[in-house]
Structures are given as structure tokens and as C-alpha cells.
Amino acid sequence: MNAPLVATSAGIRPEIAVDAIPDDERVWVPQARDVWFRPLLLNTVNGGWCNLLRVRKSGVLNRHRHPMVVVGYVLKGRWKYLEHDWVAEEGSFVYEPPGEIHTLVVPDDCPEMITFFNISGAMIYLDEEGRQTGYEDVWTKIEMCRRHYVDVGLGVHYVDQFVR
Numbered sequence: 530m531n532a533p534l535v536a537t538s539a540g541i542r543p544e545i546a547v548d549a550i551p552d553d554e555r556v557w558v559p560q561a562r563d564v565w566f567r568p569l570l571l572n573t574v575n576g577g578w579c580n581l582l583r584v585r586k587s588g589v590l591n592r593h594r595h596p597m598v599v600v601g602y603v604l605k606g607r608w609k610y611l612e613h614d615w616v617a618e619e620g621s622f623v624y625e626p627p628g629e630i631h632t633l634v635v636p637d638d639c640p641e642m643i644t645f646f647n648i649s650g651a652m653i654y655l656d657e658e659g660r661q662t663g664y665e666d667v668w669t670k671i672e673m674c675r676r677h678y679v680d681v682g683l684g685v686h687y688v689d690q691f692v693r
């Protein structure tokens with residue numbers, strides 16, 4: 530008996546396969562002092578993004594809340610959240626539940642960390658009292674990338690390769 534044929538889909542969006550950490554420093558988009566991200570997938574269908582986050586000594590990713598799930602894998606260095614005791618080391622997997630609020634810092638004795646994060650939804654930035662000070666979602670990320678890549682000469686369309 531022959532198994533039924535599986536249909537191929539017309540119009541499917543192209544896959545992405547890129548060197549995640551190329552030599553070209555320009556792929557890193559400045560986020561804050563000593564904090565950069567390198568986009569890998571900017572998902573406008575589900576609303577979310579995959580990126581590498583790079584933080585160098587004394588860099589801080591400001592306090593924020595995740596309304597949806599985040600997972601990450603530490604490629605280099607280590608970091609911690611001011612709100613938790615554990616330290617994410619090179620090779621660590623991290624799960625952040627919806628509702629999680631935290632502030633990411635790199636210890637003084639670590640010159641650089643790089644972590645892959647898959648972020649669903651958005652990041653809502655908060656002050657110490659819990660007031661919203663800003664937000665990021667896939668659309669603000671695309672805009673940040675577009676502006677940076679124009680500034681560094683990669684062009685207005687460079688970010689498009691990561692958008693789905």
C-alpha cells in the first residue's frame with residue numbers, strides 16, 4: 530500500500546541560515562551602553578524575535594517584564610538577574626515564565642557575555658516603582674535595526690533578511 534503524498538506548500542517563506550556571529554561588527558545593534566543585540570529572526574506573524582544579546586562589563590539591560598515566554602542559551606560568559614540568586618553560565622539554558630520581571634547584569638569579572646534569546650511578545654520596561662517607561666516588540670526591533678544598518682552603511686533593506 531502506498532502512503533499518501535504529502536502536499537508541498539506554495540508561497541512558503543524562505544528559511545534563514547546565517548553565520549550568527551560574523552566578523553562584521555556592524556551586525557550588532559546598539560541597545561544601551563555596553564549592550565548590543567544581533568537579530569536572527571524578527572517574527573511578525575507570532576510577534577517575537579530571536580537574537581543574540583551581547584553585554585560587556587558593567588552593561589545593564591534595564592528592568593523589564595515579559596508578558597510572554599522567553600528561553601535562552603548562554604554562548605559565552607555569564608550573567609545574572611538582580612532579582613534572582615542564580616547565575617547563567619556559559620552552556621546554561623534559561624526559561625523565563627510570562628510575568629517575570631528582571632534586570633540583567635554581567636558580573637565585574639566577566640568581560641563579555643553573549644546569549645541566544647527567543648523572546649515572545651514584548652518587553653515592557655519598568656522603573657523601580659513598576660511604572661512603564663517603555664516597551665519593545667518585533668516592530669520596534671525592526672525599526673532599531675533599520676536605523677542602525679542605515680547608519681553603518683549596510684542599507685535600509687539589510688534587516689529584511691531576518692523578517693518573517
Ligand SMILES: [Fe+2]
Pocket residue numbers: 593595599625631
Ligand atoms: Fe528579560
